[in-house]
Amino acid sequence: MTGTIVKAISSFYYVEAENKIYETKVRGNLRYNNIELVTGDRVDIEVLDEENRKGVIFKSHKRSNLMKRPPVANITQAILVFSVKSPDPNLSLIDRFLITAMKEHVEIIICFNKIDLDDEKLIESLKANYSAAGYPIVPVSAETGYNVEALRDYLRDNTTIVAGPSGAGKSTLINQLVKDAKLKTGEVSEKIGRGRHTTRYTELIKLDENAFIADSPGFSSIDISDIEERDLKEYFPEFYEYDEQCRFGSKCIHEKEPACRVKEAVEQGLIAERRYESYLQLLNEIRERSSRRRN
Template structure:
């Protein structure tokens, strides 16, 4: 990441290639060979109707023109966003009507879903939806359960163990005691990772644990709502001393995956792959169809009921969105 490709167009400023480490309101910080450039977006990139909320996001490889390389920091202008290898994205705020994509990060190796054992309680269905987005775009998914120094209800442990049985890495940590810190550092080493979760679960605290030099602001859970206060206001990418990069993101409480048709969502639940072979109909959505292999697996206890409920909730939301957009605008 952040390599100079060099080059100068005749009559134009030198061109460089770097990686976006922060993006906010048309202003970017771009890492180019160890130097941070402050860049503005070229006007032509802002024109016209866009399907995505932001032109360039954290993790994007971009081409910039050097306007004032001797300023502190050096200043440039964004010329082009280079093709992405993958991304993690969701539907932007529902007031957009499902027409706008919010890309949280591009060109990453793994997304790390951070949940807390308690204070606040884990978000029902959030992890399932985030992992669907990861499966959709070919990004590895990791689960981190923070505040492991607090008592863990038995039903929660059973739930997290089920994710382990599907092949996902699940790590228990405590920013308070240091538990799991070395293991988390090892998971992040030499990878480009995005930490995502609700406010108050301890994302920034965990980053301070594995990379003390970051000194990120830490918030607390409010007693009135049981939810956390935002301390991270925008996604930012940080280099890790041991190798790799980590992006800390603002807390989010909901996740509606982008670019998934309702008929395809079942394919991103890997635990459904084998039992759905027994479905009578190839188009079975595992809802009210007769002879459904997935529902039979639930009845026999091979798939937990909460897992099917998470799938059906997401399916319903995607169908509602598809209905609003109409057949020509569906992903």
């Protein structure tokens, strides 16, 4: 039988096949290949005990993509959840996540949660940062249910990972979207202003034959060291339309070059300054890392 790993806990893999969940382990020969199976992987299993739903994985299928943070394979879409406050959104972390998701050709929806707390209308400047980049932005309150329905259409025919920092409200949101999900949620610590890492595993929930949604553990950092300096600009879609117009054309990395149309667009307010600063910061980070590697 072919199935999908819906959850991985140490050496146990829970595999959904023919609408049943089997508890499986990986057969020895597969382990020698050194492939670490993750949630979302397609696998062939042999059922050892139908009554108790136990089996063994003897083959894993080729992946269409693999994300490291959160660890998940074969997804088509990510709903990136950050709260407008409590905890405050870390913009650099948003940008890093966008890069890693784009790299794996994952569709992205940015979801700003806890709108019910947003007395200062922080959402406006958050939206302004990302509107030129073209990602869909969906403000919601997972607590009150406000605008959660706007996400539902996106789920159709997709395998969606819900990702974001601890405490942003990922599990609360999925509980609103999926009637019997009953995922555990946890309070944000007042003292440190962060979530308590309530969700421990990336877990796929089957919505129908063609749609899955996955809850995932919160993350607080994302490594982008596998991106090359000259490729970084590809991950900032709001730069594309100006790229060719720089004096150095597509060779321009929009940093210190003269007659750079991207820098001009930033000055004209066509590209969010905050995003451009983030770009420069990541550029430096990539450089520092590669010079350290050389030494």
